[in-house]
Amino acid sequence: xxxxxxxxxAHLAGPRSLGAAAGQVLAAALLVLGxxxxxxxxxxxxxxxxxxxxxxxxxxxxxxxxxxxxxxxxAERVAVFDxxxxxxxxxxxxxxxLFAFDLLKQRAAADPSILTSDTLKAAAxxxxxxxxxxxxxxxxxxVNASHAGLSVADFQAASRDWLETALHPETGRPFVAHVYQxxxxxxxxxRDEGFATFIVSGGGIHFIRAYAExxxxxxxxxxxxxxxxxxxxxVDGVPTIVKKPGIAFLDDKAGKPVxxxxxxxxxxxxxxxxxxxxxxxxxxxxGGQGARLGLLLHHTDDAREWAYDRESHVGKxxxxxxxxxxxxxxxxxxxxxxxxxxxxxx
Amino acid sequence: xxxxxxxxxAHLAGPRSLGAAAGQVLAAALLVLGxxxxxxxxxxxxxxxxxxxxxxxxxxxxxxxxxxxxxxxxAERVAVFDxxxxxxxxxxxxxxxLFAFDLLKQRAAADPSILTSDTLKAAAxxxxxxxxxxxxxxxxxxVNASHAGLSVADFQAASRDWLETALHPETGRPFVAHVYQxxxxxxxxxRDEGFATFIVSGGGIHFIRAYAExxxxxxxxxxxxxxxxxxxxxVDGVPTIVKKPGIAFLDDKAGKPVxxxxxxxxxxxxxxxxxxxxxxxxxxxxGGQGARLGLLLHHTDDAREWAYDRESHVGKxxxxxxxxxxxxxxxxxxxxxxxxxxxxxx
Numbered sequence: 001x002x003x004x005x006x007x008x009x010a011h012l013a014g015p016r017s018l019g020a021a022a023g024q025v026l027a028a029a030l031l032v033l034g035x036x037x038x039x040x041x042x043x044x045x046x047x048x049x050x051x052x053x054x055x056x057x058x059x060x061x062x063x064x065x066x067x068x069x070x071x072x073x074x075a076e077r078v079a080v081f082d083x084x085x086x087x088x089x090x091x092x093x094x095x096x097x098l099f100a101f102d103l104l105k106q107r108a109a110a111d112p113s114i115l116t117s118d119t120l121k122a123a124a125x126x127x128x129x130x131x132x133x134x135x136x137x138x139x140x141x142x143v144n145a146s147h148a149g150l151s152v153a154d155f156q157a158a159s160r161d162w163l164e165t166a167l168h169p170e171t172g173r174p175f176v177a178h179v180y181q182x183x184x185x186x187x188x189x190x191r192d193e194g195f196a197t198f199i200v201s202g203g204g205i206h207f208i209r210a211y212a213e214x215x216x217x218x219x220x221x222x223x224x225x226x227x228x229x230x231x232x233x234x235v236d237g238v239p240t241i242v243k244k245p246g247i248a249f250l251d252d253k254a255g256k257p258v259x260x261x262x263x264x265x266x267x268x269x270x271x272x273x274x275x276x277x278x279x280x281x282x283x284x285x286x287g288g289q290g291a292r293l294g295l296l297l298h299h300t301d302d303a304r305e306w307a308y309d310r311e312s313h314v315g316k317x318x319x320x321x322x323x324x325x326x327x328x329x330x331x332x333x334x335x336x337x338x339x340x341x342x343x344x345x346x
Numbered sequence: 347x348x349x350x351x352x353x354x355x356a357h358l359a360g361p362r363s364l365g366a367a368a369g370q371v372l373a374a375a376l377l378v379l380g381x382x383x384x385x386x387x388x389x390x391x392x393x394x395x396x397x398x399x400x401x402x403x404x405x406x407x408x409x410x411x412x413x414x415x416x417x418x419x420x421a422e423r424v425a426v427f428d429x430x431x432x433x434x435x436x437x438x439x440x441x442x443x444l445f446a447f448d449l450l451k452q453r454a455a456a457d458p459s460i461l462t463s464d465t466l467k468a469a470a471x472x473x474x475x476x477x478x479x480x481x482x483x484x485x486x487x488x489v490n491a492s493h494a495g496l497s498v499a500d501f502q503a504a505s506r507d508w509l510e511t512a513l514h515p516e517t518g519r520p521f522v523a524h525v526y527q528x529x530x531x532x533x534x535x536x537r538d539e540g541f542a543t544f545i546v547s548g549g550g551i552h553f554i555r556a557y558a559e560x561x562x563x564x565x566x567x568x569x570x571x572x573x574x575x576x577x578x579x580x581v582d583g584v585p586t587i588v589k590k591p592g593i594a595f596l597d598d599k600a601g602k603p604v605x606x607x608x609x610x611x612x613x614x615x616x617x618x619x620x621x622x623x624x625x626x627x628x629x630x631x632x633g634g635q636g637a638r639l640g641l642l643l644h645h646t647d648d649a650r651e652w653a654y655d656r657e658s659h660v661g662k663x664x665x666x667x668x669x670x671x672x673x674x675x676x677x678x679x680x681x682x683x684x685x686x687x688x689x690x691x692x
Contacts, residue, residue, distance in 0.1 A: 075565060152607060196567075209611045219421060220611025221542075221567075227608055232600040232626055239626075239633040241607045248595070248608075254578040261498060261587045262573055262594075263609055265555045265566025280578055280585075287585040 043189040046182040046340040052332050056186070059293045063269060064193050070291035072269055074194040079270040080260060080281065081183070083201035083208060083225075085315040086274045086297055087216060089178040091306040092170060093128070094314060096207045097139055099162050101126065104146035120145050132313065140247065143204070147228060148245040151235065152206055155243055159210035176215050181340045183272075187216055190270070198268070200260055201225040202252035202277055206243070224259045226251045256281035274299065275315040282320075282329055294329035296320045301335040304342075389535040392528040392686040398678050402532070405639045409615060410539050416637035418615055420540040425616035426606060426627065427529070429547035429554060429571075431661040432620045432643055433562060435524040437652040438516060439474070440660060442553045443485055445508050447472065450492035466491050478659065486593065489550070493574060494591040497581065498552055501589055505556035522561050527686045529618075533562055536616070544614070546606055547571040548598035548623055552589070570605045572597045602627035620645065621661040628666075628675055640675035642666045647681040650688075 047053040062070040063077065084090040101123050108115050108124040115121045122130035123142045131138050147155060163175055171178070187197050199218055201208055205225040212218040229244035251259040257280055260268065271278070271285035274297040282294040299308050299315065309317040324331045334341065393399040408416040409423065430436040447469050454461050454470040461467045468476035469488040477484050493501060509521055517524070533543050545564055547554055551571040558564040575590035597605040603626055606614065617624070617631035620643040628640040645654050645661065655663040670677050680687065 205608065205611065221609065223611065230604055230607065232603040232630065239603070239630045241603060241630075257578040257585070257587060258576055261576065262551065263567065265551065265569065284578065284585045284587075 043192065044182065044185050046185055046338060048337055048339050050337060052330055052337040055293070055330050056295075059270070059291060060190065060193050063291050072290065076266065076269065077190075077193070077195040078198065078264060078266060078268040079190050079195045079272070080198045080200045080224075080264075080268045080285065081187070081271075082273040082275070082278045082281070083199050083203055085299065086272055086278075087179060087183050087187075087199070088176075089180075089305060090314050091308070093132075094203060095175045095178075096203050097143065098169075098175075099159065099166070099207065100143045100146040101128070101131075102162060102166060103158060104142060107146060114145060116145075117141065144228070144245050144247075147204070147206075147243050150243050152230065152241045152243060155206055156210045159207050163211050176211060177342060177345075179215050179343065180338075181343045182338045184216065184343070186272075187218070191217070195270070196222065198222045198224060198260075198264060200251065200256050200271075200281060202250070204228060224251060224263045252277045254280045257284035260284075269293070271295070272297070273320075275317050276319050279319050283327070286328065294324075294327065295332055296324055296329055297332045297334060300333050301338070301341065303335075305334060307335075389538065390528065390531050392531055392684060394683055394685050396683060398676055398683045401639070401676050402641075405616070405637060406536065406539050409637050418636065422612065422615065423536075423539070423541040424544065424610060424612060424614040425536050425541045425618070426544045426546045426570075426610075426614045426631065427533070427617075428619040428621070428624045428627070429545050429549055431645065432618055432624075433525060433529050433533075433545070434522075435526075435651060436660045437654070439478075440549065441521050441524075442549050443489065444515075444521075445505065445512070445553065446489045446492040447474070447477075448508060448512060449504060450488060453492060460491060462491075463487065490574070490591050490593075493550070493552075493589050496589050498576065498587045498589060501552055502556045505553050509557050522557060523688060523691075525561050525689065526684075527689045528684045530562065530689070532618075533564070537563070541616070542568065544568045544570060544606075544610060546597065546602050546617075546627060548596070550574060570597060570609045598623045600626045603630035606630075615639070617641070618643070619666075621663050622665050625665050629673070632674065640670075640673065641678055642670055642675055643678045643680060646679050647684070647687065649681075650684075651680060653681075 044053060044056070047056075062068045063072040065071060081087055084094050088095070104114075104120065105124045105126070115124055119131060119134055119138045119141050131142060134141075150158070166175065167173060168175055168178065190197055197216075197218055199208060199212060199216070199222065201224070203225050205223050205227055208223050208225055209220040212223055213220065226247060227249040229246040229248045230241055231244055233240055233242050235242065249255065249259065253276075256278065260281070267288045268285050269288070269291065270293045271282045272295040273282060278296070282296070286292040286294040296317065298317065298321070299306055301307060308315060309321060320329070321331070323329075390399060390402070393402075408414045409418040411417060427433055430440050434441070450460075450466065451470045451472070461470055465477055465480055465484045465487050477488060480487075496504070512521065513519060514521055514524065536543055543562075543564055545554060545558060545562070545568065547570070549571050551569050551573055554569050554571055555566040558569055559566065572593060573595040575592040575594045576587055577590055579586055579588050581588065595601065595605065599622075602624065606627070613634045614631050615634070615637065616639045617628045618641040619628060624642070628642070632638040632640040642663070644663065644667070645652055647653060654661060655667060666675070667677070669675075
């Protein structure tokens with residue numbers, strides 16, 4: 001069949017005088033054939049064969065096959081992904097928090113007066129222990145103090161600079177090397193099948209957007225996350241969006257379905273998370289009518305990544321472990337289900 | 347050229363045994379040819395020839411021609427449109443406010459205790475004058491009281507029901523009959539040229555999303571607007587997003603660029619508004635580097651629509667009129683620039 005079609009294409013591709021219209025036809029046709037060819041190969045080569053992989057591929061087949069009772073029109077194929085611990089690693093601490101420590105230190109070197117509390121002084125001194133002892137509030141204080149006052153453009157330039165130069169304290173590799181190869185394949189597979197893929201993260205939108213397009217192929221407008229206060233100002237006469245202290249929207253737990261409703265305005269049909277911060281998102285997504293898929297990544301692989309769940313201070317997973325089965329959600333076991341964890345080193 | 351390409355297509359379309367791959371090729375090819383054919387016709391038939399139409403078409407040509415110095419990649423072609431008074435009419439009052447009056451009356455019939463103030467009692471009695479005398483605050487109070495407590499799903503069902511049955515108090519036609527035909531053409535033209543078209547409105551996101559896809563071809567996720575408080579709850583055990591009293595985000599004036607940054611995360615290259623509520627949005631969009639287009643619809647047509655600007659209580663336009671020329675923004679004169687205002691009656 002494909003050879004026959006290619007014969008027709010060769011005819012189309014003939015003389016250069018065919019012009020722009022035919023050239024566009026050819027480009028469109030080659031794209032279609034390219035996709036058809038790719039579909040013959042395994043779209044998820046880093047996923048081991050088994051129940052998890054089968055559930056994912058069966059779900060995608062069911063919602064994309066027009067003859068299926070579970071068919072979902074393209075415009076409604078929305079998939080949402082948590083970021084930290086789902087699309088990339090989150091140990092020893094959310095990478096944005098590590099960035100905030102470095103940024104605070106750098107900004108305090110220029111202006112020590114920004115260190116207005118013991119927490120901030122500890123953070124600027126690199127004293128992780130003290131900050132962590134203060135819990136989420138202390139962490140938010142550091143993130144806020146380090147980010148506020150910068151324009152969005154300057155903040156994102158600083159984020160990119162850090163992502164290009166800073167190294168993970170345990171692996172010694174750049175942070176973007178800790179994206180999960182199987183998840184990159186899943187994102188691409190879903191997009192090839194007509195899904196829109198969104199990030200729905202407790203992390204800050206401006207930080208995630210600094211790398212999500214390059215790292216995941218997810219454009220800025222498909223990043224939902226925690227929103228810091230910001231304002232429109234003329235800085236030296238130049239129209240600018242400036243980050244301000246305080247949180248306008250916390251995209252975690254019950255905030256996740258709210259954030260999805262506010263930005264997407266439609267209930268997704270697939271949700272993938274890894275912690276109890278994703279519980280309500282999975283509950284809401286899988287509570288809709290028709291075919292739904294809820295997935296939770298269980299960090300079980302101390303050899304290739306980190307193993308943690310109930311006792312971890314990041315990515316704590318308790319209710320998800322206890323209720324996944326009764327709720328019909330699939331626990332993705334990293335050690336069992338993933339052939340590869342991180343992309344090959346270049 | 348097209349005939350030649352069609353020859354190639356006829357070859358492709360030959361035997362049915364070509365199968366799915368060739369069928370997809372054909373479909374893609376016909377789509378491309380369809381678009382090529384459409385491009386030969388005037389994409390903006392309801393716009394009169396003149397400076398305004400020329401500026402729009404020249405801008406689109408400049409940013410979409412890869413050989414142009416002003417070329418903008420497809421992913422960065424974002425256009426933002428105010429809604430009330432820009433995509434559809436806003437007289438005698440924002441249509442959402444008229445809906446809020448009707449909804450409040452209906453809900454008060456079932457439960458009079460929700461009318462907790464004189465403003466709300468006046469609204470439920472249809473006393474527009476009294477509510478308007480209270481300004482924007484009174485209006486927000488009515489909108490809030492009528493919307494809060496409903497699930498998003500129920501609210502949108504009520505919105506659609508109203509839009510299908512209620513009639514405009516002056517024209518006697520359904521409200522969606524008051525979308526502007528030239529703007530429908532502009533939206534379609536921009537999308538055909540690779541733009542993503544967003545609404546950025548002071549109106550509420552849930553109300554706009556109830557009709558924007560049908561009326562404008564704009565999907566829910568491309569609607570930015572004022573956001574009421576909402577929460578994720580289990581209502582009788584069913585996961586639900588419920589509207590709450592209070593405003594989480596006011597998408598007006600300096601809030602518009604902030605809303606765009608939060609949702610799109612990228613500075614648009616075209617902005618179209620009609621009132622001083624759009625001033626900062628146009629300022630921010632046209633303040634970026636590269637080719638930019640800022641447009642303001644000036645309501646000058648008392649015969650076919652309504653004529654108003656400096657003194658109006660909705661769509662007030664003062665700074666825009668005074669500064670458009672020095673800022674390089676184009677004032678679109680409805681009476682002069684539009685051949686048609688509303689779509690033909692069916």
